Amino acid sequence: MTGQTQPALWRVPPETRTALESPELLVDLAAAIESADAAAAGESRWSRAVAAAGRVRDVLRARMVPEAAPRSCQSPALLRVAEERLRQIERKRYDAVHDDQRTSGQLWQMACWWADPESTWLDWPYVDGYPEHGDRVADLVRAAALLTAEADRMLRLRAQGLA
Structure with a gap:
């Protein structure tokens, strides 16, 4: 791993771990990757990978529910x-x-x-x-x-x- 940074570790509540293990999420992510790959046909492998990562991020973002955690501006x-x-x-x-x-x-x-x-x-x-x-x-x-x-x-x- 020379020249690469270590990946960030995220704290996730148990319900997040359960959601990440759901078969429905895998189907949605696979569809997003396939869609991104088709849309970026003819592009470099890197461009296709970035497009796929963006689609995966969008799927995950769409499933997020904000927590009632304190924000510095609130308290x-x-x-x-x-x-x-x-x-x-x-x-x-x-x-x-x-x-x-x-x-x-x-x-x-x-x-x-x-x-x-x-x-x-x-x-x-x-x-x-x-x-x-x-x-x-x-x-x-x-x-x-x-x-x-x-x-x-x-x-x-x-x-x-x-x-």
């Missing part, structure tokens, strides 16, 4: 909370397995600590060290992300009939 704070939660999961490895081990209220207690600018190291729910308050918005974003983790934990328990 910059909500977008920051989502980014912080992803940071916690991906960089700090605070995933569902980690969070499910916090059964004594540690997640919401930490959220309360971050949300209260008057809290001190005496209020921190862990024995091992404690963080420092910083930028007020950043502290509130951390608090909201921790509450999100706690809500996710509770939803997992509820789905198992344990809450």
Whole structure:
């Protein structure tokens, strides 16, 4: 792969994976490729490939349904909370397995600590060290992300009939 870039990896929800595996999609994509190939007859292989890729993109785009995800113009704070939660999961490895081990209220207690600018190291729910308050918005974003983790934990328990 000299001189080529690595392909981008996309996060996709389970329903997207299911949709990509549908036989109907394969038929639609095959028809789009065949149509593009016929329309570009006599062109170079590269031109035909680009035309086919464009048709495939159009088929996929036509099947997309916009999600109700936050946009920075709608709620910059909500977008920051989502980014912080992803940071916690991906960089700090605070995933569902980690969070499910916090059964004594540690997640919401930490959220309360971050949300209260008057809290001190005496209020921190862990024995091992404690963080420092910083930028007020950043502290509130951390608090909201921790509450999100706690809500996710509770939803997992509820789905198992344990809450």
